[in-house]
Amino acid sequence: MARSLEIEVNGKRHPVNYPPDTPLLYVLHDELGLTGTKYGCGEGQCGACTVLIGGAPRRSCQIPVSAAAVKPITTIEGLEKEGKLHPIQQAFLDAGAFQCAFCTSGMVMSSLGLLQTNANPKREEIVQLLQGNICRCGTHPRVIEAVQHAAKMMQERAR
Amino acid sequence: MNAMLPDFSAEPERFEFNASPIHKFDLARREFFKLLGAGVVVFVVAQDALAAQETPAGSSSFHNEELPKEITSWLHVGEEGVVTGFTGKAEVGQNIRTSISQTIADELRVPFESVRLVMADTSLTPFDAGTFGSRTTPSMTPQFRRVAEAARNLLIRVAAKEWNVAPEGLIAADAKVTDPASKRSLSYAELARGKTLAQNLPSEDPVTPATEWKVAGKPLPKVGGRAFVTGSHQYTSDIRLEGMLYGKVLRAPSFGATLASLDDSAAKAMSDVTVVRDGDFVGVTAPSSHQAQKALEAIRAQWKEVPQVSSKEIFSYLKKNAEPSSNERFRHQRGSVDEGLAAAAHRLETTHNVAYIAHAPLEPRAAVAQWTEGKLAVWTGTQRPFANRDELASVFHIPESSVRVFVPDTGAAYGGKHTSDAAIEAARLAKAAGKPVKVVWTREEEFTWAYFRPAGVIEVKSGISKDGKLTAWEFHNYHSGMSGIETPYEVANQHTEYHQVPLVLRSGSYRGLAATANHFARESHMDALAQVAQMDALEFRLKNLSEGRTRAVLEAAAKSFGWPRQKTQPGQGFGLACGFEKGGYVATCAEVAVNRASGDVRVVRAVAAFECGAIVNPDGLRNQVVGAIVQGLGGALFEAVEFEHGRITNPHFASYRVPRFRDVPEIEAVLLDRKDIPSAGAGETPIMAIAPAVGNALFDATGIRLNNLPMVPKGLRAA
Numbered sequence: 098m099a100r101s102l103e104i105e106v107n108g109k110r111h112p113v114n115y116p117p118d119t120p121l122l123y124v125l126h127d128e129l130g131l132t133g134t135k136y137g138c139g140e141g142q143c144g145a146c147t148v149l150i151g152g153a154p155r156r157s158c159q160i161p162v163s164a165a166a167v168k169p170i171t172t173i174e175g176l177e178k179e180g181k182l183h184p185i186q187q188a189f190l191d192a193g194a195f196q197c198a199f200c201t202s203g204m205v206m207s208s209l210g211l212l213q214t215n216a217n218p219k220r221e222e223i224v225q226l227l228q229g230n231i232c233r234c235g236t237h238p239r240v241i242e243a244v245q246h247a248a249k250m251m252q253e254r255a256r
Numbered sequence: 257m258n259a260m261l262p263d264f265s266a267e268p269e270r271f272e273f274n275a276s277p278i279h280k281f282d283l284a285r286r287e288f289f290k291l292l293g294a295g296v297v298v299f300v301v302a303q304d305a306l307a308a309q310e311t312p313a314g315s316s317s318f319h320n321e322e323l324p325k326e327i328t329s330w331l332h333v334g335e336e337g338v339v340t341g342f343t344g345k346a347e348v349g350q351n352i353r354t355s356i357s358q359t360i361a362d363e364l365r366v367p368f369e370s371v372r373l374v375m376a377d378t379s380l381t382p383f384d385a386g387t388f389g390s391r392t393t394p395s396m397t398p399q400f401r402r403v404a405e406a407a408r409n410l411l412i413r414v415a416a417k418e419w420n421v422a423p424e425g426l427i428a429a430d431a432k433v434t435d436p437a438s439k440r441s442l443s444y445a446e447l448a449r450g451k452t453l454a455q456n457l458p459s460e461d462p463v464t465p466a467t468e469w470k471v472a473g474k475p476l477p478k479v480g481g482r483a484f485v486t487g488s489h490q491y492t493s494d495i496r497l498e499g500m501l502y503g504k505v506l507r508a509p510s511f512g513a514t515l516a517s518l519d520d521s522a523a524k525a526m527s528d529v530t531v532v533r534d535g536d537f538v539g540v541t542a543p544s545s546h547q548a549q550k551a552l553e554a555i556r557a558q559w560k561e562v563p564q565v566s567s568k569e570i571f572s573y574l575k576k577n578a579e580p581s582s583n584e585r586f587r588h589q590r591g592s593v594d595e596g597l598a599a600a601a602h603r604l605e606t607t608h609n610v611a612y613i614a615h616a617p618l619e620p621r622a623a624v625a626q627w628t629e630g631k632l633a634v635w636t637g638t639q640r641p642f643a644n645r646d647e648l649a650s651v652f653h654i655p656e657s658s659v660r661v662f663v664p665d666t667g668a669a670y671g672g673k674h675t676s677d678a679a680i681e682a683a684r685l686a687k688a689a690g691k692p693v694k695v696v697w698t699r700e701e702e703f704t705w706a707y708f709r710p711a712g713v714i715e716v717k718s719g720i721s722k723d724g725k726l727t728a729w730e731f732h733n734y735h736s737g738m739s740g741i742e743t744p745y746e747v748a749n750q751h752t753e754y755h756q757v758p759l760v761l762r763s764g765s766y767r768g769l770a771a772t773a774n775h776f777a778r779e780s781h782m783d784a785l786a787q788v789a790q791m792d793a794l795e796f797r798l799k800n801l802s803e804g805r806t807r808a809v810l811e812a813a814a815k816s817f818g819w820p821r822q823k824t825q826p827g828q829g830f831g832l833a834c835g836f837e838k839g840g841y842v843a844t845c846a847e848v849a850v851n852r853a854s855g856d857v858r859v860v861r862a863v864a865a866f867e868c869g870a871i872v873n874p875d876g877l878r879n880q881v882v883g884a885i886v887q888g889l890g891g892a893l894f895e896a897v898e899f900e901h902g903r904i905t906n907p908h909f910a911s912y913r914v915p916r917f918r919d920v921p922e923i924e925a926v927l928l929d930r931k932d933i934p935s936a937g938a939g940e941t942p943i944m945a946i947a948p949a950v951g952n953a954l955f956d957a958t959g960i961r962l963n964n965l966p967m968v969p970k971g972l973r974a975a
């Protein structure tokens with residue numbers, strides 16, 4: 098087994114013992130115990146496993162850990178700082194934008210990726226970006242509401 | 257252990273009711289206090305509670321199982337003032353953890369925050385048949401009100417004894433008992449301290465009417481919401497036990513195939529891999545799921561396949577293979593359809609095919625199993641923890657008391673997580689490996705080896721008089737089921753019949769069961785009848801409908817939608833549909849936009865009016881109603897399970913299309929709060945009317961009547 102591989106997750110470096118061709122998802126979820134990142138399909142179709150790699154939303158089930166090791170990775174566990182929720186998390190909570198919530202981590206990470214490049218997205222841009230994230234409970238309208246709300250909070254914070 | 261999948265014989269309408277043994281709850285009260293600490297506990301022994309739970313209102317003639325007298329719920333008030341409710345129901349995203357907690361807080365007169373709920377743990381919670389049939393709210397609300405009221409009265413009596421006064425004058429509020437005469441008060445925590453008081457109570461105590469609810473009825477946010485936005489909630493698939501291995505199961509290439517030969521030498525040679533063979537069951541365990549997958553791929557197996565029906569021929573197959581209908585309970589008859597048709601000014605016949613669809617919950621089936629000295633503990637996302645326990649006990653030939661099933665709050669189910677497949681697999685592998693094993697189904701396994709909402713063929717024949725009154729109604733459903741099969745419209749001459757067909761694909765419950773198919777057929781047919789009668793769709797329905805609650809939702813939806821609407825652009829269309837089932841009443845209006853050149857179909861707006869008695873949590877209810885509309889759009893427009901030679905040919909989200917953000921219209925949920933009517937469930941019925949509403953809108957837009965579900969799997973080609 099490769100012992101040399103390391104990944105940086107949520108600002109912390111971790112040695113990786115799983116083989117380098119293992120999809121990042123399994124390293125995060127099973128090896129590192131960062132279980133907030135979910136397996137929904139393993140095919141890059143549902144978005145439940147979305148994490149930020151170098152700030153961009155990526156499907157962790159589709160990326161070998163070796164390929165992910167070059168840039169810092171952010172998972173849902175990395176958003177809360179000193180007991181305070183990130184505005185995007187707070188916005189999902191305020192909007193009640195989840196039911197079974199299995200899609201929530203992926204929705205939050207995808208939305209965060211969007212807001213980091215587009216601080217004030219139009220509704221259509223949110224829809225476009227989240228098209229790759231499946232919610233089977235049908236909570237889509239509230240997710241859009243949450244992203245719009247988060248955009249406002251993040252802009253106010255930046256001011 | 258020959259067949260891993262339990263024999264799934266079809267039960268009409270409710271496929272899951274193939275097992276209802278008498279269950280015993282075996283935790284002694286002494287044990288209970290040892291576990292929870294001292295305090296006050298109240299048990300409900302409801303003679304008819306289980307019967308009520310399994311029998312949907314209005315169809316008692318279909319289910320006559322004898323059900324045991326049982327403890328059905330209980331409540332503990334602890335020394336620290338923490339209130340714990342116990343229920344065998346499972347949280348699968350429908351938000352009952354919140355709504356039941358509200359009910360308890362309301363009736364016990366304690367802050368919402370002091371209530372916690374232990375759910376779906378077969379060793380701690382009372383027996384429960386399962387979380388299905390929209391039965392949680394109608395069965396658990398009155399039960400928890402009764403236990404909470406009894407606990408409140410018990411605490412009042414404890415205070416009365418303490419102060420040596422009559423209990424009648426004492427007041428319970430804000431988690432304390434107060435004596436208005438002396439102004440003394442004692443908190444529930446103080447009253448419970450050092451006590452081990454237990455009380456049984458009968459099931460017919462009075463409860464606080466909805467008009468006086470203080471905590472219930474409010475839009476409180478989901479309990480534990482923070483754990484979901486931080487990713488810290490542990491679903492079954494997230495659980496990790498010390499030394500736990502990952503399991504994978506070898507699947508047959510097609511349904512019904514049996515194992516002819518097996519070469520597992522390469523897999524066995526891999527380090528840290530265990531291969532298990534037990535009859536046709538073959539599985540592997542390894543320290544990581546990646547290794548387990550590699551080991552599975554290294555196994556060479558030969559299978560003997562058998563001929564299977566394909567989706568191309570399914571509808572003619574269902575018609576041809578219908579069993580002769582001998583059972584009265586599948587048939588409802590009134591008047592004479594022949595006479596009604598003879599008297600009609602217009603007659604209409606339609607046929608509707610309904611495809612198999614998949615639940616596709618985002619969390620696939622998963623289980624973690626651990627054996628300790630012959631006892632089995634299983635964590636699994638199921639709607640039927642006790643049935644899972646019994647199946648595990650039966651499969652492994654151990655007493656039920658040796659099996660404990662826990663259900664972590666689960667990544668959805670929609671009627672699709674009744675069986676114990678993953679639990680049995682994990683337990684079998686764990687037994688062989690001598691370590692805890694986790695099995696998480698792949699998406700492809702979930703799409704292939706779970707079960708489906710059954711396909712069906714529905715035939716409708718009707719007649720109307722010159723002035724648009726129904727004179728005859730004949731309705732036949734082949735295979736898909738009986739839910740919502742009865743027409744709510746007034747018609748003197750009618751014949752409704754369900755025709756059983758042996759299972760083709762493994763089939764079972766699905767949100768709303770066959771009510772979606774039956775409402776689609778009926779409400780599409782009614783719309784076509786309105787055309788024939790040259791009447792407005794709303795006016796035609798109201799003319800034939802006297803049932804007040806259905807009328808109320810129909811009128812409410814129409815009002816919010818602005819029915820009748822004038823078209824302002826080409827390709828625009830409007831439609832509506834309504835119905836009732838399981839104590840819920842729904843009417844849905846839809847607006848569509850059709851691009852005739854490209855065939856692109858878009859649902860622009862949907863308005864659903866819903867009424868289910870007194871609303872326990874309007875925020876949770878709104879989520880359920882909107883969610884049902886979105887989910888219903890999938891089956892309405894494009895979802896269909898395709899299969900050939902015993903293989904599912906679209907077992908991926910890339911080929912099985914579910915609703916995504918772009919498919920979601922503007923949705924308005926109009927909630928009618930009937931505080932004078934006991935709360936019914938709401939998880940299912942709001943899904944029933946969206947498909948016909950959209951179909952009727954598509955007809956309005958194009959003049960094309962789409963009689964089959966899904967309606968436009970490949971868009972609507974110019975016609």
